[in-house]
Amino acid sequence: MAHTSFATAVAVSLVSVVSCSCASAPRFLTAGLANLRLAVVLEVATTAGALAGLLLIASIPNPLLYGIFAAILVVSAVQMLAGRREAVPPQGSRYRALDGTVSDGNGGTARYQVSRLPLGVTMMFGAGTLSALLGIGSGVLKIPAMDAAMRLPIKASSATANLMIGVTACGAAGATLISGGLDLRLAAPVVLGSLAGSVLGARILVRATGSALRVVFTVVLIAVAVPMAARAFGLNLGVSA
Amino acid sequence: MTDFGQDAADDERRLSERIATVFRVGVALAAGLLALGTLLSSGAGPGTAPSGMAPGTAASDTAPGTASAAAAAGTALLIVGCGLLLILPVIRLLMMAVHYGARRRGSRVFAAVAVLVLALVGVQRPSVCCTEPHCTGLHCTGLHWLHCTALTPHSRSGSRRAEPTAPT
Numbered sequence: 001m002a003h004t005s006f007a008t009a010v011a012v013s014l015v016s017v018v019s020c021s022c023a024s025a026p027r028f029l030t031a032g033l034a035n036l037r038l039a040v041v042l043e044v045a046t047t048a049g050a051l052a053g054l055l056l057i058a059s060i061p062n063p064l065l066y067g068i069f070a071a072i073l074v075v076s077a078v079q080m081l082a083g084r085r086e087a088v089p090p091q092g093s094r095y096r097a098l099d100g101t102v103s104d105g106n107g108g109t110a111r112y113q114v115s116r117l118p119l120g121v122t123m124m125f126g127a128g129t130l131s132a133l134l135g136i137g138s139g140v141l142k143i144p145a146m147d148a149a150m151r152l153p154i155k156a157s158s159a160t161a162n163l164m165i166g167v168t169a170c171g172a173a174g175a176t177l178i179s180g181g182l183d184l185r186l187a188a189p190v191v192l193g194s195l196a197g198s199v200l201g202a203r204i205l206v207r208a209t210g211s212a213l214r215v216v217f218t219v220v221l222i223a224v225a226v227p228m229a230a231r232a233f234g235l236n237l238g239v240s241a
Numbered sequence: 242m243t244d245f246g247q248d249a250a251d252d253e254r255r256l257s258e259r260i261a262t263v264f265r266v267g268v269a270l271a272a273g274l275l276a277l278g279t280l281l282s283s284g285a286g287p288g289t290a291p292s293g294m295a296p297g298t299a300a301s302d303t304a305p306g307t308a309s310a311a312a313a314a315g316t317a318l319l320i321v322g323c324g325l326l327l328i329l330p331v332i333r334l335l336m337m338a339v340h341y342g343a344r345r346r347g348s349r350v351f352a353a354v355a356v357l358v359l360a361l362v363g364v365q366r367p368s369v370c371c372t373e374p375h376c377t378g379l380h381c382t383g384l385h386w387l388h389c390t391a392l393t394p395h396s397r398s399g400s401r402r403a404e405p406t407a408p409t
Contacts (some may be wrong), residue, residue: 015326015327018327018330019271019326020268021330022264022268022271022326022330023264023268025260025261025264025333026264026265029257029258029260029264032254032257032294034257036253036256036257036260036337037253037351038304040334040337040351040354040355040358041351044354044357044358044361047358047361047362048361049367051361051364051365054365081339097350103252105365113333121380125407163333166329167333167334167358167362170327170328170329170330170331170362171361171362171363171364171365172365173329174328175365177320177323177324182323184278184282184319184320185282185319186277187319188276188278188279188319188322188323189279190328191280191322191323192272192275195268195271195272199341234278239278
């Protein structure tokens with residue numbers, strides 16, 4: 001991908017995002033980790049945000065865009081590292097229809113409640129907008145939004161966000177396929193690799209503990225935030241061009 | 242958990258399992274098609290795409306007979322494989338809309354939400370842009386056309402779309 005054009009890279013990246021989402025979704029769905037109702041509600045915000053982002057393309061200077069993205073990632077990493085201190089109240093959920101269950105790691109399940117839905121929806125709109133502006137799936141934004149704002153368990157956040165990125169990306173990816181803008185011979189190996197990696201990743205996520213996932217995700221957030229911050233200041237650390 | 246809550250949870254689990262089955266079959270089919278398509282088109286050389294086909298998918302001009310037929314078949318398989326993958330999230334939304342639409346009144350709101358998401362995806366789908374820095378909007382469609390011609394004409398060179406990073 002190093003010597004491909006920007007348009008080609010975006011098209012292949014979008015198809016890869018959808019393939020990751022589709023390949024890992026069955027595992028998350030059968031394990032009861034992905035919250036379908038919450039996903040579809042939040043997808044309204046992400047797809048609307050993506051449309052807004054489409055109209056904002058070229059109106060925001062790139063360094064500012066990278067700076068905003070890096071700042072959000074750093075804040076998310078700090079929140080991830082700090083962990084969630086506030087426990088979700090056991091009763092009185094305002095969004096009972098969106099509540100779900102998640103495996104507790106001992107063969108049982110634990111119920112969780114969705115909190116602060118308006119804040120989560122607002123953050124998803126922002127994630128969708130940045131997704132369109134930066135040409136990414138923005139799972140790194142959706143997971144912290146669900147974890148920190150809506151106080152969902154990290155595994156449920158990851159599985160639900162994974163389901164959502166497929167919908168966010170499939171519209172634009174379909175457009176590139178129909179228009180002939182997708183380099184099929186480049187996309188095929190990328191997609192096959194993504195499929196294999198996603199199946200493996202889904203297996204690991206289902207078995208991993210929440211705290212281990214939190215540490216891994218913090219490392220990923222920082223690893224993405226550093227080159228983004230560098231780009232905001234005009235430095236290029238060799239991230240995909 | 243009440244009986245009502247238990248019923249809803251069981252209902253949700255059945256829907257999840259149906260979607261998971263569809264995704265498994267779809268992904269397996271797509272992977273097979275993409276692998277076969279890659280094998281068939283690998284002998285065709287880089288070339289350029291014929292009119293209406295994606296770049297890098299043309300047959301080699303050294304063996305116009307069998308090689309070009311294999312390349313065309315390979316390209317077709319790659320298109321179907323990618324298309325199948327891209328349609329799966331849409332199928333999931335359709336399944337959810339049908340499932341919740343057929344349930345009790347409290348669940349029907351999710352059917353409406355799923356239809357709304359489908360509509361928003363549908364608005365995005367025909368929106369195509371060359372994404373080049375000097376795009377004039379001539380070949381753009383949908384919202385991209387509106388954006389490139391009406392909203393920010395002749396301004397893309399100063400602040401072009403950000404380069405893609407690793408998809409997450």
